[in-house]
Amino acid sequence: MRFYRALLSLYPASFSAEYREALCETFEQRADGLSGPFAGIRIGFAALADVIPNALAAHAEMLWRDLVYAARSLLRTPGFALTAVLVVALGVGANTAVFSLADFIFLRPLPYADADRLVKLWQGGEGGWTNEVSPANYRDWRAMTTAFSRIGAYAASNENLVGADAPRRLETVRATSELLPLLGVQPLLGRLFTAREAATGQFALLSYALWTSQFGGDRQVIGRSIQLDGVPHTVIGVMPPSFQFPARTVEAWTPLAFSEEDFEDRTDTYLKVVARLRPGVSIEQARRELALVAARLERQYPKENEGVGAVVLGLRDDLSERSRLLVLALCGATLCILLLACANLASLFLARGTHRAREMAVRTALGAGRERLARQLVTESLGLAFAGGLLGVAAAMLGLPLLARLVPSTLPIAEHPSLDWRVLALALAFILLTGFAFGLAPALRAGRSGGLDALRSGIRAAGGRTQRLRTALVVVEVAASVVLLVLSGLLIRAVWRIQEINPGFAAENVLAIQSALPQPKYKSTARRGQFYDRVLGEIRALPGVKEAAFATGLPMSMRGGIWPASLTGEDLIANESNSVSLRYVTPRFFATLGIPIRRGRDVAQNDTSGQPFAAVVSESFVKRTWPNENPLGKRFNLAGDERTVVGVVGDVRVRGLERPSEPQVYLPSQQVADGAIIGYTPKELVVRTAASFDTTGLLAQIREIVQSADPEQPISNVRSVTEIVADETASRLTQLRLLGALSAVALLIAGLGIHGLLSYAVSKRSQELGVRRALGAEGREIVGLVLREGLRLAFWGIAIGGALAYAAARGMSALLFGVRPDDPLTLAAAAALCLATAVVGCLRPALRAAHVDPLTALRSE
């Protein structure tokens, strides 16, 4: 019998409280019929068979009744229901979207076998700099370490593909034979290349996208020969569609092998190195071992490896601090919104609870237990949470692609996160969290409030404590919106600062087009010169075109290309203080890009190999090398030759608006030996058009000109230079738009919160206000009274929110680009905005209070 009694607790509490004794009595009577040797066991089973299905049914029945009741009572107040659903949708939607993004970027395993055992190796040193690895260091690291089961290297490249549909520029990766096996991937078709093949032959692996788009998904492609930069390559495999390395844009992988010459220059760093940790070796152990190896190499090659250590990073950790913070800041902001949504809904529910105090009291008096009422309220809030949550998830799914700009392209993952069970589970968690968070407080309150009191005294009874709780919630709302406003404000100021930065060139009306001349077809410098002259001459003659030129790369598009420069007679050792960013250019490049020539002259048509080697340098190079001297005619060594300064130009933000750049050196495209420094062969065609010239037809004309000069020569990657500059702030602007929208919503919610609270307070105090009026208080004084009440809330919210915002802003100071986290202007603006909202929120209740008619107010009670 005790067993049966214990089982009864499975019933809803209100049911078992009501019928426990009767149930026990009836069960006893029925059990009396059971006798025999196993009576105890039979009674036990009978008890189970009695209670379990009935308890389940009772719970389901109750849930259904609560749902119907909730739906009915919500439909009676559609405004309330709609507001609540929208607020939940907003909170859940924003959080689902942003946290899916965060999960995608920070947590989800990368698509390689045992991805957490994969690391990237960099040369690095004091101050946290990292750099690519030279072939010599790579060879020695491989030979001297034991922490890694495999080490591979790759270098990004671009090659012209001929032999498929149309000549096309491919983004390719040259990889050592260890690289793909160490990632643990298998080709979809064919095979990977072996070490022997990598060293001797010309082979190519195609990406799935390239295979389907250029080769029609033909399985016979294996063994076919294609031309990459004019060199025949045999296709030996096609990679699966899910494979992307190191970036999603790579279309083909070709072998990378080293000759003895490649190992000669230890300062020629261009390799990216990936390794797999040996089983049982931690990343810390690997770091220690590689540090020892690097120290030994530094002793062995004191000049070349001075200060060169090694950095080991998990594949996923190879993310910029900026990308990380951009997303983390959004996570914080959306959590703020969720908090705000919950506070707002809790407040709405409390208000509703107060209005319904009588209804609840009547139900209590009629015998509904507290548990029943609490259950009813939680059903209502969970119902609303689910309705809003589903809406929010739908919105998140639609909105997620808009966040794609925040996915760093350095991660080998798809462009934007997709819908899957993780995201849905996350959304469900948010829904439950929201539903309980805003439903629980009113439910507990409903359970506690003495029913009869409420009945006796009308609505007033439930007032005091509920009102205090609501006041606290409004303060939380104001604080949360202050945090969001301040952070958005700081980030807006940061973006303004960045946008104000002079990039050093005039981006407007300049078109950039890639057309890289392949080796060995264009190994001869003179032959390239002929191509440039012909193409540029014809393009400059087109109507609407003002200038045109070729260059190695464009600022903010090609950020690297760093070489050491030295004064004649000095030893050449690469380090931070003599590095320059090197570009080869044709004449008129500076005019085309709008880079001012400060002294001397431009690169000239007759700067050819027969002439003394000329160089145009940037002002910062002059300042660093020959401060307060006339630089024209000075000499320095760069890229194997002595150069004479013939001109000085303005500095350019090569590495982007937010980062300092090395001084720049521009060399004439014709002063380079045949086949030397081929990575720097000018491939970027820039064309300046007249302002307001319609460029629609221009591209076709340019393509025609290029192909009449060389029918196999593709043009690709067309973009305006304005776009390149705008890309610098694109991810920030995406983040900012989202933050801005969230702040606006937060402000709105806080304003509504203040309005709702004061409206209620005024209606509750109408009697008191009536008395005041009757005693001669002016309408003005009454308005002041209500306004003071509202502003008091705003003040506390602003004080708390300001402090929180300061703490949050300090955490993300890396994103603030020098704007101080306590920037007074931003803080003042956020506070003013909040106060204004508070005043607007107070206005209607205040005016209503002022118009309380003393007679009506006194009579109504």
Next chain:
Amino acid sequence: MTNDRETADQLLPLPQATFHILLALLDDERHGYAIIQDVEMRTQGELRLSAGTLYRSIARMVEQGLIAEVTKRRPADDDPRRRYYRLTPFGTAVARAEMRRLSNLVRQARARGLKPETV
């Protein structure tokens, strides 16, 4: 709850247990176990309500106003945990309505020539 026919019709068809409980209370007030026994007797042991099913039905029927608990003078040896129930006028109306529904069904089946006995 109003006693009109429309409200009664809304509750139809009645769950089997509900109808049997109404029948058990037609002639007399009964406590829980007595209801079970009455139902069992009338159905020749075919329907044996468990305690849980009984009180789940009772709880719902009280809420719907079909039956009401009675506080009556009990014999001295009566178990104080026992609870007695009686039919309300509305309960009677609902039982009638259900009966009408069932006999209508039976009449319709007869009209089509259906007979309960297998030939």
